[in-house]
Amino acid sequence: MPDYVVKATAGNGQIRVFAATTRGIVETAHTLHQTSPVVTQALGRLLTAGSLMGSMMKNADEVMTLKIAGDGPLSGLLVTADAKGDVKGYPYISDLADSSASPMSVSEAIGKGAINIMKDIGLKEPYVGYAPLVSGEIAEDxxxxxxxxxxxxxxxxxxxxxxxxGSVKQAGGFIIQLMPDTDDETIDALELALSNTPSMTKLLDAGKSPEAIIEALFKNIGLKISQTQEIRFFCDCSRDRVMKALSAIGKADLLDIIADQEDVEVNCDFCREKYHFSAADLQSIIDLISEKDI
Ligand SMILES: [Zn+2]
Structure with a gap:
């Protein structure tokens, strides 16, 4: 079953609801980055958040980057998501040693730090939001x-x-937002429903779909499902993009690289794809830069 996000409203449009199942996305990240259990948990939570938050953006060309930096042994995580349902991400450290006798929590792995959210909404300057981490468990942050x-x-x-x-059995989550005019009765009903709901992964593991989970959660608060959107782990890197990045480092530095060694390998942080450039490839990049200079 592919991963997807369900978008809905409840309580006469006073509440926005987004729920996702993300097992495939998180398992792809686990396989690509060979993550140890606590890293799979941390990256999986942030990828799930990215999938949900990406689907909340209004325009198809918007892109969002979520970055967590902490003083714990994991050091940080980075996730990028777009409005079309593509999400990708990587941990700063992927193979955190984790004793099964006393497993490390996500909060211990991340430590104290901050979360940065950057939204490229097609304007010159991206929107940048920031908040300190309150728990390091990601959802609370x-x-x-x-x-x-x-x-x-x-x-x-x-x-x-x-x-x-260590492979991923279930992954998922939801984001529920209250509009400023939400009445107290609706808020009370939602709080009661949330306090009686088991965790999302437990419900997914019991065979419930995201639709069924939010339908049960909002059964007294008038849920209206408006859309389902497929989501996937997808990296849009290419040899062309890496060449552009290499040409950006400039002619002098590229000449230094050729002088020092015969070839260069560039790894994509997001999907671990390797791009190999021989000295002749680098020379042709330099030639292109030189042509532009003329
Ligand atoms: Zn890539």
């Missing part, structure tokens, strides 16, 4: 970010459930 940075009351759940061998 994003809830705090929305309250602080965007003044939107938000409830977020993000979860990753692993198999014994």
């Amino acid at each position: 994003l809830t705090y970010y929305y309250a602080q940075s965007e003044q939107i009351p938000t409830s977020i759940s993000l979860g990753v459930l692993l198999n014994e061998d």
Whole structure:
């Protein structure tokens, strides 16, 4: 079953609801980056958040980057998502040693730090939001970010459930946002429903779909599903893009690289794809730069 996000409203449009199943995305990240369990959990939660937040953007060409930097052993995570349902990401450290006797929590792995959210909405300057981490568990940190940075009351759940061998059994989450005019009765009903709901991954593991999960959650608050959108782990890197990045470092530096060694290998951070450039390839990049100079 492909991963997807369900978009809905509830309570006469006073509540926005986004729920996703992301097992495929998180397992792809686990395989590409060979992540150890606590890293799979942390990256999986942020990829799930990115998938949800990407689907909340209004225009198809918008791109969002979520960056967590912490003083824990994981050091940080970076996720990029777009409005079309493509998401990609990587951990700063992928193979964090994790003793099964006393497994490390995501919060211990991340430590103290901050979350940065950058939205490229097609303007010259991207929108940049920032909030300190309040727990390092990611869902709570994003809830705090929305309250602080965007003044939107938000409830977020993000979860990753692993198999014994470290592969991903279930992953998913939801984001629920209250519009400023939400009445107290609706807020009370939602709070009660949330406090009685088991975790998203537990429900997914019991065979429930994201639609069924939010339908149960909002059964007394008038849920209206408006759209389902497929989402996937997808990296848009290419040899052309890497060549552009290489030409940006300039002629003098490229000549230095040719002088020092015979060829260069560039790894994509997001998907680990390797791009190989021989000295002759580098020379042709330099020739292109030189032509532009004339
Ligand atoms: Zn890539």
